[in-house]
Amino acid sequence: MKVIVIGAGIGGLAASIALRQDGHDTVVYERVSDLRPVGAAISVWSNGVKVLAKYGLLDRVKRVSGMMERMAYRQWDNGDVYCDFDLNPLYEEAKMRAYPIARSELQAMLLDANKPAPVHLSKTAVSYETTAEGVTVHFHDGTSDTGDFVVISDGTHSKLRNQITGTSIVRDYVGYVNFNGAIEKSKLGHLLPSDTWTQFVGDGKRVSFMPMSDTHFYFFLDVTTPTGTTPSDSAQWKPFLAEYFSGWAQAVQTLIAEMDVGRVARVEIHDTQRLPTLIDREGGRALIIGDAAHATSPDIGQGGCQALEDTFVVQRLLRKHGLSGKASGRPTTEALRGVLDEYEALRADRCAVLVQRARQRSNITHRLGDPKETEAWYEELKAEDGKGIMSGILKTILSAPKELDE
Numbered sequence: 001m002k003v004i005v006i007g008a009g010i011g012g013l014a015a016s017i018a019l020r021q022d023g024h025d026t027v028v029y030e031r032v033s034d035l036r037p038v039g040a041a042i043s044v045w046s047n048g049v050k051v052l053a054k055y056g057l058l059d060r061v062k063r064v065s066g067m068m069e070r071m072a073y074r075q076w077d078n079g080d081v082y083c084d085f086d087l088n089p090l091y092e093e094a095k096m097r098a099y100p101i102a103r104s105e106l107q108a109m110l111l112d113a114n115k116p117a118p119v120h121l122s123k124t125a126v127s128y129e130t131t132a133e134g135v136t137v138h139f140h141d142g143t144s145d146t147g148d149f150v151v152i153s154d155g156t157h158s159k160l161r162n163q164i165t166g167t168s169i170v171r172d173y174v175g176y177v178n179f180n181g182a183i184e185k186s187k188l189g190h191l192l193p194s195d196t197w198t199q200f201v202g203d204g205k206r207v208s209f210m211p212m213s214d215t216h217f218y219f220f221l222d223v224t225t226p227t228g229t230t231p232s233d234s235a236q237w238k239p240f241l242a243e244y245f246s247g248w249a250q251a252v253q254t255l256i257a258e259m260d261v262g263r264v265a266r267v268e269i270h271d272t273q274r275l276p277t278l279i280d281r282e283g284g285r286a287l288i289i290g291d292a293a294h295a296t297s298p299d300i301g302q303g304g305c306q307a308l309e310d311t312f313v314v315q316r317l318l319r320k321h322g323l324s325g326k327a328s329g330r331p332t333t334e335a336l337r338g339v340l341d342e343y344e345a346l347r348a349d350r351c352a353v354l355v356q357r358a359r360q361r362s363n364i365t366h367r368l369g370d371p372k373e374t375e376a377w378y379e380e381l382k383a384e385d386g387k388g389i390m391s392g393i394l395k396t397i398l399s400a401p402k403e404l405d406e
């Protein structure tokens with residue numbers, strides 16, 4: 001069947017790859033004229049990596065990603081180590097490593113794997129309409145395209161989800177601004193171990209260094225502040241961050257002094273509450289995936305992983321309902337309704353739980369909830385041997401679709 005995919009982010013491209021591999025014709029439409037990822041890197045946790053492995057991308061992931069062997073928390077000012085532990089027991093239990101990867105590498109990998117499917121740029125989808133025979137997507141320039149099925153993956157600012165849900169979805173500000181980028185490990189010299197995800201925490205703030213490649217750390221600095229209160233002019237970011245993180249450990253000071261602000265992204269972190277639905281109940285030929293369906297704060301590193309899981313579930317459900325492969329022909333709306341219903345049943349709860357878990361994590365890390373909880377967390381970190389943190393991460397990874405382990 002012909003599948004129209006809206007949005008060429010992680011979710012949209014992965015959906016196109018998954019469905020092409022099952023014999024569908026896919027066509028991707030993307031709003032921007034130049035595909036450039038926002039943000040420096042992303043940690044793809046074991047569940048997300050398993051999806052990429054299913055699509056035949058594991059070798060390439062391994063080639064371009066960072067080797068993150070350990071995880072450490074440190075005290076914000078003197079850099080004293082609260083805890084420092086080996087992540088390999090987690091990887092063994094998850095049956096897959098996590099791979100921090102440059103967003104540019106991930107995007108290039110997905111675009112390559114999607115070839116020769118067309119990705120049309122400068123095409124903003126504005127609406128779609130369904131008939132018994134198919135579904136037509138309309139674009140801002142007056143053009144349209146008709147297919148059998150639409151996968152909506154237009155990200156956190158999604159407009160099309162409003163059509164699916166029948167209501168205007170508003171994002172919620174989580175309470176902090178994330179400044180992120182990449183920095184050469186050599187610039188940090190001896191200050192940080194190169195194979196360790198190190199996070200400095202204190203005072204409701206966080207600065208993180210994650211090994212995203214052999215040569216670079218992916219860094220982020222979290223500024224806990226009301227929305228609209230950080231400078232939008234990047235020329236002001238260094239003095240702003242230097243003041244905000246005044247008195248922090250040497251690695252943080254070096255980062256601020258050495259970072260290339262021209263390549264830093266500033267993101268006000270938002271999430272969305274559970275949507276009334278992820279599927280077009282009336283038309284029966286469209287569903288939402290990724291951030292459009294369940295925007296989340298990045299505090300458990302699962303937004304992209306869940307977009308990937310979504311694509312895997314869609315692929316498997318189309319197979320299960322006999323709708324994959326050239327021989328299956330064009331699907332009826334009734335047949336697609338079965339896929340949509342199961343998609344909703346499998347994804348809505350899972351993703352809502354994770355959005356909530358990320359929000360709780362964020363509240364504690366950034367002292368946005370009860371301040372006593374944040375203080376208690378700092379104390380817990382001092383006593384942590386890694387088992388508690390890893391079991392929390394494993395809880396998320398091991399509740400991924402079981403078919404990922406087959």
Ligand SMILES: Cc1cc2nc3c(=O)[nH]c(=O)nc-3n(C[C@H](O)[C@H](O)[C@H](O)COP(=O)(O)OP(=O)(O)OC[C@H]3O[C@@H](n4cnc5c(N)ncnc54)[C@H](O)[C@@H]3O)c2cc1C
Pocket residue numbers: 006007008009010011012029030031032039041042043044045048123124125126153154155156158159160178180267289290291292298301302303304305306307
């Ligand atoms: C600071 C930060 C750190 C993060 N860290 C992690 C992490 O470590 N691990 C992790 O798994 N996740 C992480 N995430 C989350 C992750 O980035 C997202 O969940 C993921 O990018 C979602 O992919 P998506 O395809 O749904 O949306 P996007 O990647 O946003 O893609 C949506 C695409 O749709 C296009 N589009 C929008 N509207 C239209 C339209 N009307 N018509 C056509 N195209 C349209 C957009 O231009 C965009 O290209 C992080 C997020 C942030 C902000």
